[in-house]
Amino acid sequence: MALKGELEHFSTTQLFNLINLARKTGTLFIEQEGKQAQISFREGKLIYAQSGSQDGQLASMLHRAGKLSDDQVRLIRERAGTTSDKQLGLLLINAGYVSQADIIQSIQQYTLDVVYDILAWSRGRFAFEDNRMPPPDRITVPIDLENVIIEYTRNMREVEHLEKELPNLDFALKFPDRPGASLRNINLSVEEWRVVSFINPKNSIRQIAKANEMSEMEIRQIVYGLLQAGLVELVRPPRKDDPQQSAARRRRPTSQQTPQVKKTVVNKLISRIKSL
Amino acid sequence: MQTVKMVITGPFSSGKTEFIRSISEIEVVSTEREISTPAERVKDATTVAMDFGRITVDDDLVLYLFGTPGQRRFDFMWEILAEGMLGFVVMVDSAKPETFREAKSILETFRAYAPTPYVVAANKQDLPDAWAAEDLRIALRVEDNVKLLPCIATDKESVKNVLLELLYSILEEMET
Numbered sequence: 001m002a003l004k005g006e007l008e009h010f011s012t013t014q015l016f017n018l019i020n021l022a023r024k025t026g027t028l029f030i031e032q033e034g035k036q037a038q039i040s041f042r043e044g045k046l047i048y049a050q051s052g053s054q055d056g057q058l059a060s061m062l063h064r065a066g067k068l069s070d071d072q073v074r075l076i077r078e079r080a081g082t083t084s085d086k087q088l089g090l091l092l093i094n095a096g097y098v099s100q101a102d103i104i105q106s107i108q109q110y111t112l113d114v115v116y117d118i119l120a121w122s123r124g125r126f127a128f129e130d131n132r133m134p135p136p137d138r139i140t141v142p143i144d145l146e147n148v149i150i151e152y153t154r155n156m157r158e159v160e161h162l163e164k165e166l167p168n169l170d171f172a173l174k175f176p177d178r179p180g181a182s183l184r185n186i187n188l189s190v191e192e193w194r195v196v197s198f199i200n201p202k203n204s205i206r207q208i209a210k211a212n213e214m215s216e217m218e219i220r221q222i223v224y225g226l227l228q229a230g231l232v233e234l235v236r237p238p239r240k241d242d243p244q245q246s247a248a249r250r251r252r253p254t255s256q257q258t259p260q261v262k263k264t265v266v267n268k269l270i271s272r273i274k275s276l
Numbered sequence: 277m278q279t280v281k282m283v284i285t286g287p288f289s290s291g292k293t294e295f296i297r298s299i300s301e302i303e304v305v306s307t308e309r310e311i312s313t314p315a316e317r318v319k320d321a322t323t324v325a326m327d328f329g330r331i332t333v334d335d336d337l338v339l340y341l342f343g344t345p346g347q348r349r350f351d352f353m354w355e356i357l358a359e360g361m362l363g364f365v366v367m368v369d370s371a372k373p374e375t376f377r378e379a380k381s382i383l384e385t386f387r388a389y390a391p392t393p394y395v396v397a398a399n400k401q402d403l404p405d406a407w408a409a410e411d412l413r414i415a416l417r418v419e420d421n422v423k424l425l426p427c428i429a430t431d432k433e434s435v436k437n438v439l440l441e442l443l444y445s446i447l448e449e450m451e452t
Contacts, residue, residue: 002405005373010415018414164377168384177420234417236387261280261362263450265337269280270443272333273436276299 004127007032011161012119013149013228015126020044020145021230027132032124039115040134046148047140049114056110058085058103058139064113065106067098084137107141112148119152146186146229153225154189162220166227169206169216173199173223173232186231195222201235278337282442283357284327285344285386286367287378291399291429292343293327295367298435300329300341344382351385358389363442367429368416370398370406380416393445397427397438 003018007030015028023044030037037051050056059076062068068076080088092098098106134140156162188196191214198208209219226232284292327343342357358364364386368379379396386394396418398409407415409426418424423441428434 002371003407003411004405009374010376014415018411021414022411233419261446263447265278265280266362266443266447266450268333268337269331269339270440270447272331272339273299273439273443276331276432276436 002127004125007122007124007126010126012121012126013152015128016119016145016149017228017230019128020149024128024130025133026128026130027134028126028128030118030121030124030126032121035121035124037114037118037121038134039118040132040140041145042133042140042142044145045142046111046115046145047142048134048138049111049118050134051114051118054114056114056134056138058088058107061106061110062092062098062103065102065109067102067106072097085139086137089139103139104141107139108143111141111143115148116152119148144186146231149229150186150188150192150225150231153221153228156221156224159217162217162224166205166220166224169209169219170204171234171236172201172204173208173226174201174235175199176230176233186229191218192222192226195219195226196232199232277335279340280337280362281340281342281360282439283342283344283361283364283386284367285354285364285382286397286399287369287375287382289372290367290369290375290379291427292367294429295365295397295399295427295435295438296327296329296341296343298430298432299331299439301332302330354385355389358386361390361392363393363395363446365438365442366394366396367399367427368396368412369400370409370412371400371403373407373415376412376415383416383418393442393449395423395425395438395442395445397425397429399427399429401426402428 012030018024019028019041021044025042027038027040030039035052037049039046039050040048048056054060059068059073059080063070063073076088083091089103093100093103191212194212195208195214198211203211205219205223208214209216212219214222223232227234284295286292327341329341329343331339331341333339342361344354344357345351366379366383366386369375383394383396396412396416398407398412400406401409409424412418413420413424416424423445425438425441426434427438
């Protein structure tokens with residue numbers, strides 16, 4: 001099945017949320033005004049990213065992280081030939097140039113830098129290819145997408161986008177029922193924890209903002225991040241608090257709100273449709 | 277004679293008219309007129325009043341299917357159509373991510389009109405660009421307890437399946 005479209009209609013954070021929740025494995029290809037990027041995922045975790053002219057190779061990542069000098073990188077490029085990233089990593093560790101932790105940290109930081117840049121792309125085409133993986137010689141380090149999304153949305157300032165994504169502050173929030181959804185390994189800020197502590201289907205987002213003395217913009221930003229990271233879900237507030245629903249009900253006589261239909265009628269309908 | 281009503285709603289060009297046409301025993305009565313704006317020029321005409329289909333169960337019972345107008349400027353009709361409905365189907369064009377936000381908004385609007393059961397039909401699943409139903413569930417933030425069904429509105433069996441699942445949901449709600 002296709003998972004493709006335009007970023008204008010389905011943003012990068014929404015895509016990451018979908019990939020995370022559906023625990024997808026494969027590669028997301030994005031193209032924006034001549035720039036190209038590819039981001040790979042394994043079971044919903046970010047494992048690899050490459051953008052534009054950057055080669056995405058270990059030597060470049062270590063150089064960028066300041067673990068290798070210009071001369072060392074030049075030598076590696078001249079002499080390493082077809083040595084894979086995995087082989088090169090082992091050689092560098094054995095030679096005492098870097099530690100395993102240096103390699104993991106450098107890869108993670110490089111991947112995150114590339115991904116935060118791509119997350120800001122608001123136009124362009126995307127396509128997700130199921131089960132497509134990065135070249136086998138690359139070292140991949142799994143990164144939880146929840147943290148990536150939360151960190152990115154903290155810096156989001158597009159009011160219009162936030163209002164479009166979260167138009168109704170009268171909705172409430174609840175924690176998802178899906179297995180594996182947990183706040184334990186997520187790096188939340190103090191403000192985010194304050195919001196989380198009020199999450200309850202009885203509390204509307206507006207009420208949570210009021211309790212925490214937050215502006216609409218601040219609460220939208222936090223809730224949007226939590227939603228996109230799949231850490232919370234929107235739920236309708238109790239009906240008495242829903243002005244839209246109350247208004248709709250007020251306009252109609254009670255007899256018209258819910259039809260008085262018996263079970264036998266529904267069973268008859270089922271039999272008839274089956275017979276068509 | 278008892279009549280019951282179901283509403284078929286969804287964004288412009290999501291396949292509501294085709295859905296009703298596939299199962300109605302009468303020629304679907306729809307008031308269509310030519311499209312006026314370039315954005316809506318996907319097809320030559322759009323439903324401005326409503327589609328209307330019928331399934332006769334027996335001498336005493338008839339099911340009416342009402343399709344809502346696809347364009348937002350006719351949404352004043354929605355609440356009128358929603359009155360007294362037994363349940364509703366939200367049609368989504370699975371190959372048009374640009375309509376997902378609109379589909380979600382229509383879903384929320386209808387939920388506010390009446391607390392009746394509903395299902396989401398992921399239509400046009402036969403198109404190569406169609407998103408999988410499970411991806412649509414996440415994209416539209418449809419709760420796990422709501423049925424999201426793959427659908428091809430031009431296929432009668434597929435339409436039957438959607439209506440049957442809606443009726444099963446209605447039955448379940450009556451039993452709780």
